[in-house]
Structures are given as structure tokens and as C-alpha cells.
Amino acid sequence: MTTSPAQIQRIRDLAFQLYAELADFQTLLSVPDVPMAPARVRFDAPVGTAEERASAQLWPGKWFDATGFAKRYQVGTRPWYVHTGADLNLNFPAYNADAHAPVYAPADGTVAVADLLPVWGKIVVIKHVLEDGTAVYSRLAHLERFDVVKGQIVTRGYLLGTVGNAEGTQAWHLHYDLAKIDLSEKPTDWPGDDEPRVRRDYYDPLTFTRDRH
Ligand SMILES: [Zn+2]
Structure with a gap:
């Protein structure tokens, strides 16, 4: 059996095509890795059931x-304050349902402070x-109890402690900033x-959490 000139040409064409495709493939292989952007760090609310914290509602x-972020308020006859964060309360299904409620880490992080301090409890x-x-530093205050220690690594949703009333000096709620x-x-x-400093040194926890939820 002899090979016709047409068949030889066909084999050459195929070989050339294969060579070109191999070259393309090698070019693809030699492309440096496209740097991947690191995943956005996610924040949840520090209170609520697992289902509520996973939902879009904040x-x-x-x-x-x-109280609300950057809201000007006064407690009794004390001086005016501008609030640094949120005073999270729950009065459902009963008044003070927030008392003893679990408090969770809003995002992955490291415990920087776990302490009992004047005024803050x-x-x-x-x-x-x-x-x-x-x-970013999250602060969870007036707790009834905390079950973490300084230096401990926590993941988003880790149980930190429970909502308190600052050793009986405030209404039951979680101060969160x-x-x-x-x-x-x-x-x-x-x-x-000092409202400008509040706005400079603190995030609005509601919009910050919405943005990263
Ligand atoms: Zn507060």
C-alpha cells in the first residue's frame, strides 16, 4: 500500500495543527497564577439564634x-454622651428576654481582653x-459571664458568654461596638x-455588619 501525496499532506496538516495546539497549551501552562483576592471577613450580629444570625435581617x-450609633444621649444627671455602638436589647417574648441570653463572637478573631472593669462590668x-x-476591635460589655480568656482564638459564632446588667448597675442589655x-x-x-472622635474611631456596627454579613 502506498501513501498518496494527499494523505501525506493531510498528516502534515494534522501534525502542524497538533503542534500549534500544544504550543497554545504550553503558553497557558506558563501563565503565572492569577493572585486570588483573600475572602472577605464576615461579621454576624453577636446575639440571636443561629438561624437569626445567619439570616439577612439586622x-x-x-x-x-x-441607643444607636453616634446618638447623643444622657443617663440621669450624668454628662451627655455620644454612643460608640449599639445597645442590643430583647423584650420578646417577655420583657428582659435578653437577660442571660448567649453572646457570640461576631467574626473570627483573638480575644484581646476578658476582664471585669469599673463601670463596664x-x-x-x-x-x-x-x-x-x-x-477591627469588637467590644461586648456589661456581660453577666464570659467563658473565654485573653489570647484565645475564636471563630465567628463562638459562645463568649451571656448578656448581663453591668453587675446590677444598668438595664439588661449588650453594649456592642x-x-x-x-x-x-x-x-x-x-x-x-466628642462626636467627631466617635465617628473617627468607631464604625457604625449596623452598617458595618450589613456590609460584611
Ligand atoms: Zn451602650
Whole structure:
């Protein structure tokens, strides 16, 4: 059997095509890895059932913020304050249903403070590191109890403790704020009535959490 010139040409064409495809493939293989953006660090509300915390609603379930971020308020005859975060309360199905309610880590992080401090009562501060390396400090205060220690690594949703009333000095609620400044250095940071500093050094916890939920 002899090979016709047409068949030889066909084999050459196929070989050439195969060679071209191999070259393309090698080019593809030699393309450096496309750098993957690190996953956005997710934040949940620090209270609510697992289902409520996973849902899109903020604040979760029937929890509400009694004070509001950057709201100017006064307690009794004390000086005016500008609130650094949220005062999370729950009065459903009964008044003070928030008493003893579980408090969870809003995001992955490291416990920077777990202490009993004047005015604040039992307080936990967690250092979170965002995907771009920025640190955010969550502060959970007036707790009845905490079950974490300084230096402990926690994941989002980790049970930190329970809602308290600042050793009986305040109404039952969770004071929750998210600071841009290092609260591990000064866990009782309180700008008083300095609204520009509140806005400079703290995030609005509601919009921050919505953005990263
Ligand atoms: Zn508060």
C-alpha cells in the first residue's frame, strides 16, 4: 500500500495543527497564577439564634438597638454622651428576654481582653483582622459571664458568654461596638460627647455588619 501525496499532506496538516495546539497549551501552562483576592471577613450580629444570625435581617429576630450609633444621649444627671455602638436589647417574648441570653463572637478573631472593669462590668474585646490586614476591635460589655480568656482564638459564632446588667448597675442589655482604634490598649475607651472622635474611631456596627454579613 502506498501513501498518496494527499494523505501525506493531510498528516502534515494534522501534525502542524497538533503542534500549534500544544504550543497554545504550553503558553497557558506558563501563565503565572492569577493572585486570588483573600475572602472577605464576615461579621454576624453577636446575639440571636443561629438561624437569626445567619439570616439577612439586622439586628436579628426581635433584637433592637435602644441607643444607636453616634446618638447623643444622657443617663440621669450624668454628662451627655455620644454612643460608640449599639445597645442590643430583647423584650420578646417577655420583657428582659435578653437577660442571660448567649453572646457570640461576631467574626473570627483573638480575644484581646476578658476582664471585669469599673463601670463596664464584665467585658470582652476581640481583635479581628480584615482581609486587607486592617484590625477591627469588637467590644461586648456589661456581660453577666464570659467563658473565654485573653489570647484565645475564636471563630465567628463562638459562645463568649451571656448578656448581663453591668453587675446590677444598668438595664439588661449588650453594649456592642466596633472600634478602629486598639481597644486592647484601652478597653474602656469612651469619647464622651466628642462626636467627631466617635465617628473617627468607631464604625457604625449596623452598617458595618450589613456590609460584611
Ligand atoms: Zn451602650
